[in-house]
Amino acid sequence: MMKTSEVPCVPLTELPKPLDQLSPSELERKAAIGKVMTHTLQSLTSTYIDSGFQWLLPVALSQSTDPLWPDPGASIDKRIEVDIYGKIVRTTASMIIHKLVASSLAYPKLFIVSPNVRIEKAERAKTGKHIYEFTQLDFEARDATSKDVFTLVEKALVTLVTSLKKDLKPELEALRCEPLKVPKAPFKVVDKAKLEAKYGDEWEACLSKEIKEPTWVTNIPREFYDFEDFKTGKWDNYDLFLPQFGEVLSGAKREWEYKKILAKIERDQIKKENYALLLKLAKEGKVKPSAGAGIGIERLVGWATGVRHIAETQPFPRVPGTVNEL
Ligand code: ATP
Ligand code: ASP
Ligand code: MG
Numbered sequence: 001m002m003k004t005s006e007v008p009c010v011p012l013t014e015l016p017k018p019l020d021q022l023s024p025s026e027l028e029r030k031a032a033i034g035k036v037m038t039h040t041l042q043s044l045t046s047t048y049i050d051s052g053f054q055w056l057l058p059v060a061l062s063q064s065t066d067p068l069w070p071d072p073g074a075s076i077d078k079r080i081e082v083d084i085y086g087k088i089v090r091t092t093a094s095m096i097i098h099k100l101v102a103s104s105l106a107y108p109k110l111f112i113v114s115p116n117v118r119i120e121k122a123e124r125a126k127t128g129k130h131i132y133e134f135t136q137l138d139f140e141a142r143d144a145t146s147k148d149v150f151t152l153v154e155k156a157l158v159t160l161v162t163s164l165k166k167d168l169k170p171e172l173e174a175l176r177c178e179p180l181k182v183p184k185a186p187f188k189v190v191d192k193a194k195l196e197a198k199y200g201d202e203w204e205a206c207l208s209k210e211i212k213e214p215t216w217v218t219n220i221p222r223e224f225y226d227f228e229d230f231k232t233g234k235w236d237n238y239d240l241f242l243p244q245f246g247e248v249l250s251g252a253k254r255e256w257e258y259k260k261i262l263a264k265i266e267r268d269q270i271k272k273e274n275y276a277l278l279l280k281l282a283k284e285g286k287v288k289p290s291a292g293a294g295i296g297i298e299r300l301v302g303w304a305t306g307v308r309h310i311a312e313t314q315p316f317p318r319v320p321g322t323v324n325e326l
Helices: 024-050 096-105 122-127 146-167 169-175 192-210 258-267 272-283 297-305
Strands: 054-056 076-078 081-084 087-091 109-117 133-142 188-191 215-218 237-242 246-253 290-296
Touching (some): 024 054, 024 109, 024 133, 096 109, 096 290, 146 246, 146 290, 237 290
Parallel strands (some): 054 109, 188 215
Antiparallel strands (some): 133 290, 215 237, 237 246, 246 290
């Protein structure tokens, strides 16, 4: 295969193009990234199935979806809502609410490979890590702790990179400037407060540039469903950062008590009626403690392949601000 490593080593000047506008060598490169994507999906889903998780199919339209608020990282231009059968439904922003209900009632350990629609502001076109339709491998486990999630994700990533290096050596060599390294588990864990004290508001960008190994960041104030200790003010949640693209996963131990969920929804000034089912189940004591997370697949494959922009991992790129026919 043709050596294409000079492509991802240059700065991001040109945005990813649709398939019909690619040259023969760019199409070859696209196909190589596609092989890494296929391998990644196979490896991750196998790890979760082998660890006792059930694979659920996603939904595209629901009354209740992730509020994505308050989240310091969110930059949503528009929310898509549509009337069907006389009811307002929203496109899936993440499957978090479905995960909480499904893991509590029927599927103690579950994962969903789920399309997420988030119409990011057009100014995010060149961050290289934002697309307006992306995919999460979103998982949840009843009675799990943050530590359990760390161990599982670390195993999934080490297994993935080890097998990628073995099975797709020529593709990785053609795509990347430097060899992909198998991460060393357990990964380092850092408190967000410490990072802010060191780097200020730009801590995310600084951390992404500085780290050479995957790093967990914990204690991040955000959406109501992540667990907050009201006594200490600490959040039992986490993001996983990888070199270059930074955050590749977000997750948490979850809130399950009715009073806390309600108090946080009210504090965040989110519409209660959009979370009526979750609130009802929590009131009845049917929401069970759990922990989970979502892995951004395009960011993960972007990291593995060393692309400049994660839309390069998409057959049909979703660059903020750009709509192609396909
Ligand atoms: P960021 O702060 O990087 O914009 P976020 O914290 O708003 O991301 P989450 O709501 O935590 O994102 O989403 C869960 C995961 O989904 C992220 O860790 C990331 O891997 C992925 N993800 C989120 N937004 C995008 C996006 N616009 N494009 C690609 N992947 C995304
Ligand atoms: N998938 C994330 C989680 O499990 C939620 C999100 O997408 O923000 O916490
Ligand atoms: Mg996040």
